[in-house]
Amino acid sequence: GAGVSQSPSNKVTEKGKDVELRCDPISGHTALYWYRQSLGQGLEFLIYFQGNSAPDKSGLPSDRFSAERTGGSVSTLTIQRTQQEDSAVYLCASSLQESGEAFFGQGTRLTVV
Amino acid sequence: RKEVEQDPGPFNVPEGATVAFNCTYSNSASQSFFWYRQDCRKEPKLLMSVYSSGNEDGRFTAQLNRASQYISLLIRDSKLSDSATYLCVANQAGTALIFGKGTTLSVSS
Numbered sequence: 001g002a003g004v005s006q007s008p009s010n011k012v013t014e015k016g017k018d019v020e021l022r023c024d025p026i027s028g029h030t031a032l033y034w035y036r037q038s039l040g041q042g043l044e045f046l047i048y049f050q051g052n053s054a055p056d057k058s059g060l061p062s063d064r065f066s067a068e069r070t071g072g073s074v075s076t077l078t079i080q081r082t083q084q085e086d087s088a089v090y091l092c093a094s095s096l097q098e099s100g101e102a103f104f105g106q107g108t109r110l111t112v113v
Numbered sequence: 114r115k116e117v118e119q120d121p122g123p124f125n126v127p128e129g130a131t132v133a134f135n136c137t138y139s140n141s142a143s144q145s146f147f148w149y150r151q152d153c154r155k156e157p158k159l160l161m162s163v164y165s166s167g168n169e170d171g172r173f174t175a176q177l178n179r180a181s182q183y184i185s186l187l188i189r190d191s192k193l194s195d196s197a198t199y200l201c202v203a204n205q206a207g208t209a210l211i212f213g214k215g216t217t218l219s220v221s222s
Contacts (some may be wrong), residue, residue: 033210042214043157043200056209091156093210100145102202104156 002026006092006105013082013112021077021108025094032075033102034067035091043091049075082112116140117203119213126220132190134216138185138203146177146184149200151215157200160186191220 005024013019025032045059049069060066064082069075079086080088089109093102118137126132138146146163161168163175163184174187184201198215 035212043212045209045211047209048209050207059209095210100147100202100206101159101162102157102210104158106156 004092004094004103006090006108008108009106011111013110014055015084015112016081018078018080019082019110021079021090021092021110023075023077023081023092023094023105025073025075025092026103027073029094029096029103030072031102032069033051033078033093033095034075035093036088037091037107038088046077046090079110082110084112086110087112116211117201117213118121119160119201119216121214121216123217123219126191126218128191128222130220131187131189131192132218133185133187134199134201134218135183135185136201136203136213136216137181138139138201139182139205140205141182142205143182143203144206145202145204146205147173147202148173148175148184149202149212150188151198153197160199175204188218193217193220193222196220 001076007022030051032049035043047058047067067077089107091107093104095102116139147161149157150160151157163177167176172189176185196219198217200215201213
C-alpha cells in the first residue's frame with residue numbers, strides 16, 4: 001500500500017494476556033517509530049528503528065514491552081502480561097532516513113479489560 | 114524526557130482571528146523542526162517543516178529562533194477547519210522524533 005498500515009485496528013484483551021501489534025511501513029522508509037497515546041494525552045515515544053543500527057529502546061515503559069523489525073520492514077510490538085494501564089492507541093510511523101518527515105498509520109486501539 | 118514543551122491551551126478564537134503558538138526545545142543539537150496537526154481521534158499529519166529563514170504556506174507561517182531555542186506557528190484568518198491539536202517536533206538527525214504534547218486550537222463561528 002501507499003501508506004503505513006497497522007493491524008489490528010482495534011484489540012480488546014484480558015488483563016494478563018500477551019498481545020502483538022503489527023506495523024507495515026512505507027516501502028523504502030528506513031526509520032520506524034512506535035508511539036503510545038492515551039486519551040487526551042500527547043505522543044509517548046516507545047522505540048525507534050533506523051536501518052541496521054541498534055534500536056533506541058529508551059522509551060519502552062517496562063520489560064513487558066518489546067519490539068522487533070524483521071528484514072528492515074515490518075515491525076511487531078509485543079506487550080506481555082497486559083495491564084489496564086496499557087490501554088491506549090499505539091501509533092507507528094515511518095520516514096526516509098533522517099528526513100524527519102514521519103508518516104503515521106491509523107493506529108491500534110488497545111483496550112485491556 | 115522533556116525535550117519539547119508546548120502550551121497545551123486550549124486556544125479559543127473566532128473565525129478570522131490570527132493565532133500564534135510557540136514551542137521550546139532543550140536539545141541545542143536539534144537540526145530539523147516540524148509542525149504536525151492531529152485531528153480528534155486521528156493520526157498526526159505533517160503540516161509543515163520549519164526552515165531557518167522562516168517559511169510560509171498560505172495562511173500558515175513557521176519561524177525558528179535558534180538562539181532562544183523555540184519555534185513558532187502563526188495562523189492567519191483562522192477557519193473552523195483549523196480546529197485541531199498542533200504538535201511540534203525538534204529533531205537531531207539519526208535520533209527518534211520526540212513530539213511536544215500539543216497545543217489545542219478551537220475556532221468558533
